[in-house]
Amino acid sequence: MKRILTFAAALAVLALVAAAPGLTQEDVRLLAAPAFAPARRAPVPFNHDQHNAAGNIEACNTCHHAYQDGRLAPDDDSVGMACADCHAADGNSPVHLMNAYHRQCSGCHEQSGKGPVMCGECHPRE
Amino acid sequence: MHDVYQFVSGPLAWAAFGLFVGGSLYRIAAMILLARRKDVQVFEYMSLRYALRSILHWSVPFMSVNMRQRPVMTVVTFLFHLCLILSPLFVLGHVVMFDTSFGFSWPALPDQLADAMTLVVVAACLFFLGRRLSLAEAQYVTSFSDYAILALVAAPFITGFLAYHQFLDYQLMLVLHIVSGEAMLVAIPFTRLSHMLFAPFTRAYIGSEFGAVRHARDW
Numbered sequence: 001m002k003r004i005l006t007f008a009a010a011l012a013v014l015a016l017v018a019a020a021p022g023l024t025q026e027d028v029r030l031l032a033a034p035a036f037a038p039a040r041r042a043p044v045p046f047n048h049d050q051h052n053a054a055g056n057i058e059a060c061n062t063c064h065h066a067y068q069d070g071r072l073a074p075d076d077d078s079v080g081m082a083c084a085d086c087h088a089a090d091g092n093s094p095v096h097l098m099n100a101y102h103r104q105c106s107g108c109h110e111q112s113g114k115g116p117v118m119c120g121e122c123h124p125r126e
Numbered sequence: 127m128h129d130v131y132q133f134v135s136g137p138l139a140w141a142a143f144g145l146f147v148g149g150s151l152y153r154i155a156a157m158i159l160l161a162r163r164k165d166v167q168v169f170e171y172m173s174l175r176y177a178l179r180s181i182l183h184w185s186v187p188f189m190s191v192n193m194r195q196r197p198v199m200t201v202v203t204f205l206f207h208l209c210l211i212l213s214p215l216f217v218l219g220h221v222v223m224f225d226t227s228f229g230f231s232w233p234a235l236p237d238q239l240a241d242a243m244t245l246v247v248v249a250a251c252l253f254f255l256g257r258r259l260s261l262a263e264a265q266y267v268t269s270f271s272d273y274a275i276l277a278l279v280a281a282p283f284i285t286g287f288l289a290y291h292q293f294l295d296y297q298l299m300l301v302l303h304i305v306s307g308e309a310m311l312v313a314i315p316f317t318r319l320s321h322m323l324f325a326p327f328t329r330a331y332i333g334s335e336f337g338a339v340r341h342a343r344d345w
Contacts, residue, residue: 040218040237099226099229102222103226110132113128113129117128117131118296118300119219119222119300120290120300121296121297124292125291
């Protein structure tokens, strides 16, 4: 009985720890847009605040860009929208979802000389 | 390492593909000019029907006497060439990189299949190595460059396997994978790997001469 209780307690702690990520932006989240399912590569671990501190990113629209009539609206942002709202995963958009991520992330990393650029640096082995 | 990666996956990749395509066109053009000057009968005897007949017999496993006499070599060499050509063209990582850069993509192989095909290429290279070392008739026509070419062909597949599985130093493996792949690409027009370019012509001529002149089979 004692063993079962210990096991149950351990399970409960595990469940709490597992549920914690994703609750706040301070936590490491996995970038796993549902549109990618079933994904062929592991989702990318991403810590929003740490990323912006390391990259000296202050303006939201550096990443959360907004386009109007096919043109970048430099004073606007798209905070609160999912990338997949504009970038369809199935290729029915000028820049499909995977290219949107790859170009936005590694494109900026390459230009700035900071951050991961090789496939496996973002997509860890499962 | 990122600077190195960006160099080998950017400017060096363009240079490698340029040398591969340009070098291949140059080698074929130079060979045609040489044949015009020294072997005019190549053009006179060339026959589409006998050329295709010969190419067919040497493209289907066990359709030639030679292949039936060496069944192990036949199976290994067909699997080797199939995997060697298809896996780099259809492995997911390559398709995705192409899509990211050019916005154009095509269906990719399942990861496990591409993985198995990679191992087939490496195993076949080991088989060819053992064959060159142990068979007297192979040893007789083997020089150092043959071993170097085998290593050159195996290298991108070994490093690709290691990079995909993120075994050892991932960044180093990926850079080595790209560089060795580029080296192999550039070597195609300028080494014995040029059989990739010339084999169809060689086969076509032998088929034509045997078919139209000697009235014999060449398979």
